[in-house]
Structures are given as C-alpha cells and as structure tokens.
Amino acid sequence: MSSTHRLGFTGDVMLGRQVNDAYRDGQRSPAALWGNLQSRLRGLDGLFVNLECCLSTRGEPWPGRRFHFRADPDWSTDALRAATVDCCSLANNHAMDFGPDALEDTLSALSAVDVETVGAGRLRAAARRPVAVDCRGVTVAVVGFTDNVSGYAATEDRPGTAHVAFDPDDEESMSVLRESIAAATQFDPDVLVASLHWGPNNRTQPLDDHRAVARKLADWGVDLVAGHSAHLFQGVEVIERGESPTVVCYDMGDFVDDYAVDPEHRNDRSFLFELVVGSDGTLLELELRPTEIEGRAVYRASNRGAAWCRTTIQERSALFDTEFDRAGRGLVVSLT
Template sequence: MPYQIGLTGDVMLGRLVDEHQRRRPVTAVWGDLLEYLEGLDGLFVNLECCLSSRGRPWRRTRRTFHFRAHPDWAVPALERAGVDCCALANNHVLDFEEEALRDTLDHLDGGGIARAGAGRTREEAFEPASVTASGLDVGFVSLTDNTPEYAASGASPGTAYVEIDVDDEGTRRAVSGALERARERDPDLLIASLHWGPNMVETPPDSFREFGRWLVDEGVDLVHGHSAHVFQGIEVYEGRPILYDTGDFVDDYAVDDRLRNDRSFLFEVSVTDDGDSVELRLLPTEIDDYSVHRAGAEAAEWSRERMRELSTEFGTSFERDGEQLVLDLDS
C-alpha cells in the first residue's frame, strides 16, 4: 500500500485561535478532521506563528500583525494531529523576537516534531529536516522570500531567506547546498516548502514557475508552496507536483468574499515504497469558529471548481472521487 502524506497551507494558531483554544480541548482546532489527520502516514504544515509565552512584539521595522500561540496547548495539538514536520521559514516566526523563536525551536524539539526553515544560526535555518513517516524517509527543506529583516545571518537567529530567482548566484548556492544535504540522507521523498510571494494573489508569477521547475530539476519530488492565503493552481512537471500555494488551513483572518481565503484543501500525496508519487488527492476544507473542518457541500463545490479553473493553464485536470479531487501522477 502506498504511503499517504498530507500537506497543508498556513497553520496560524495565534491571536483569536489562541484565545479560544485556552478554553476548549486542544484538539478542537482540528474540527472534524482530527481522525482523518491521525490516519495519515505523515503530515507537513507551515506553522505561521511562534510557540511561546515570552518575548516582545517585533518593533525594529513596521509589523502590522504579531502571531504567537501558547505552547501548553499548541504543542499537544500538533502532536495529536500527527504533525511530523513544521516549515518555519515564514514572515511570522520572529514576531516576538529571538526569545520566542528559540522557544519555538525548543518546544517543537521537545514534542518530537521536526522543523526546518528557521534556527539559532544561518546554518541551522538552512538545515533540512529528516523525517521517517511510517517507514517512508522524507527530506524537507523550508525557504522564504518574505520579510528579509527576519533572515538568519551568521550566528544571528532567523529564517532561511532567499530571493526567488534562479539566476541569483546566492540563491542557487544556498538552495543547492540545502538540497544536497537533504539528499545525503538518501530520502525516499524530498519536499521543498516555500513561503513565497504576497498575500491574496491568485496565480504564481513567471519567476515562481521557473523556480519551481528548477527545484524539480534539482531533485525535489514535491514543491509545497504557501503565503498567498488563497490556493493557487497545480502544475505537474516531469511527473512531480508543484503546489504553488496551498492557501490557509486554520487561522483567524478576515475573509475576502470573492477570494474566500477561508477555503482550501488538505493535499494528500500517495507515495510508493521506492518514493514515486502516484496520486494527489485534494480534500476540501473550510475554516469556521477558529477551527478547520471538512468543507460543506457549497464550499467544497466552489473550491473544486476554482482549483480546476486555476490549474487549466498548467494543463492539469482532475477526476472526482466523492468530495475529493484526484490527480493521477503516474500516467
């Protein structure tokens, strides 16, 4: 049987999510998806906040939002959902300065949850995660082009920041180095997770498309994009899926009535013993009451049709299986 590996967009557990979670069961944030998540062989998310009760809001540059979740509930919630690895290269992991970033690293390590994309040093920030998901060895590299002031530098804590430009020598050197270190561990599956681009953008720019294909050429098996808060179309390049943006999975954000940033998918890839991705399934999800849920019938249909529309320009088409969209990667 193939391994079932799940990927999500932004998991933001701060602000009102944090406030509500302090007075309800830790698993409430996963709504009616908890059992489904627990049944996956592996689960990889973008953690869009720090996990700490310490630190002060970042004021060195202008920051409108600061996201922090209390580790007393957040870490057990991640554990209960079976989260194997968190991408930390994003524009919120340093919202409460270095103290809270260090706490985030320590709390994830203490919970046995792998992480990549941020660290106490630049070297640690670019260090790939290595995860064994029910017997499948997964290499995971996390990168961002958001918030350059959060970039790790030498011995300074921060994120794995790069310019999304295949012609940039510094980018190629940093990314190729991280991928090479991941490949040294001979993973069955290599994932590159990128927090890239601005918010509320429906299609990736040409530079992202070129970069995503370059990552596949460099040996990446799956590109896991996020940052726009809305899902974008999916491309299959050389048999490898490029998820340009996986949208939002759980948060407390205001909802745009047209773009519907409260709707997305759980992206589930089936991987064989030898690491070949054979199928991608999209389970429609919807955020309600600061929790993630299976999308209702109307929302699910909207998301399915929107994904079909956005993926057409990449020549990607889906079959329908119940509430899910299915993409055959083995054809």
C-alpha cells in the same frame, strides 16, 4: 512496509490572536482545532504544515510590523500532537514576530513533542539545514525557505529564518537552494519536499519567477513543492522529469487561522493535500480534500464549499493543463 503511504501537507496554520484566545486556559480541547478532520489527520503516515506563528509567551513585538502572531505553547503543542503533525516549516514571515527568544521557545517546544522543524534556526546554517522525517517507513526529506521579511533572516550570529530570493537569475540564492537540496539527498529520501513561503498575499496565480524556480527545483530532484504565503490556494502543476514527476502546489492557502474572510477569494477555503506514495517511493497520485475554516477550527468543507474548491482549483490550474478526476468531495491528480 505497506504498499502505499499517504503524506499530508497543508498551508498556513496560524494559532495566534483569536485562535490562541479560544483554546488557551482549557477553554476548548486542543484537539478541537482540527474539527471533524482529526481522525483523517491522525491516519496519515506523515503530516507537514507551515506554522505561521511562534509558540511562546516571551519576547516583544518586532518593530514596524503590522501583525504579530504567537500562541501559548502549553495548548498549541497539544493541538499539534493531537493531529500527529510530524514537521513544521518555520520559514515564513511570522516565526520571528516576537524576536529571537520567542523563536528559541518555538524550537524548544516543538522538539519537546517530537515535531521536526525546518526553515528557521539558531544560526544561519541551522536555518538552512534540511530535515529527514520517518513516516512509517517512508523517509521524507524537507527543505524550507522564504522570501518574506529579510529582517527575519538568520545570520552567522543570530537566530532567524532561511531567507532567499526566489529569482532564477539570483545566483547566490539559487546556489543556497541547490546546496540545501543536495544536502537533503544525502538522507537518501523516498520523497524530497521543498516547503516555500513565497510571494505576496492575495494572488491567485504564481509569479513567473516562481514557475521558473519550480523548474530548477524539479531539475535538482525535488518531488513536491509545497508553496504557501498568498492566503489563497493557487494552481497545481505537474512537471515531467524522467520516470517520476515533480508536483508543484504553488500555494496551499490557509488551513486554520482567525483572518477576515474575503467573500470573493474565500481565503477560509482550501484543501488537505495528500500525496500517495508507493513502497518504492514512486509518486502515485495527489488527492485534494476540500477544507473550510469555521469558528477558529478547520473542518471538511460543506457540499457548497467543496464544490467551490473543486471548481476554483481547476480554474487556477488551467494554465498548467493539469488533469483532475473527481474523488468523493475532492479531486485527484494521477501521477503515473
């Protein structure tokens, strides 16, 4: 095993609507989705994303919902494979947009290209079950949960998402989280990740309840909280616990989609979050590489975009006293 490993994490990857229209039927190469980032993504030892859509051509739009996202699995699985995505979290508010059949297709399509899934399943127990991913010799265990769209929750007899309330005083939800994390520790992982799709859209700071839940997760042994849902990146907090800290990325923002761009909050800008891990599982640093969505693809951010990302993430992390150092166009947080 090499001395260090790099594990990549992103926020929302939404391949439906205009993204789907741009790539299906061979109009563009699926690999073009990753712009000039493809080689970087393929060079990682592991890549984990929040897949903010279903991969299916079946099903009917879920009633009462404003947005419904799905992509044709023929091209979208090729795109995920082109970036060597290792694991998709499906614990979000779009995995069931076209009902149980579409979720079944999503699970089958990802399994067929050896992409692990977490956070949704054919029954409640499967949706809550953690997964272990071998990342070139580093074992990463992942749990996935969401508090979005309770109607999408898996039950004892219906597919759906792993749904909980991210409320530190909700004993049932906290018990569900703790049990899933305990199950994840049975893999004896080098890194334990909680992928959480939580909270409302368009917030630049986490809810107080989420900060309290993050501390519980740290106490239970989670190494990285990979948050998403707001469509905007939020601050990074490092919670000290014994010999190894817990890194909390409260929201990783959007990585690729077709959404309208807010000119102030710039939901088209975010980061590729790279966790550098030692051969013994020690967390060494978190590197943040600025990214930008353009023309239904994701790219390294321009000089101007990167400067905005650097300034903004530091402003949004000031509440947590997080210390950043410059690293090329991006930033790095030392964890040792």
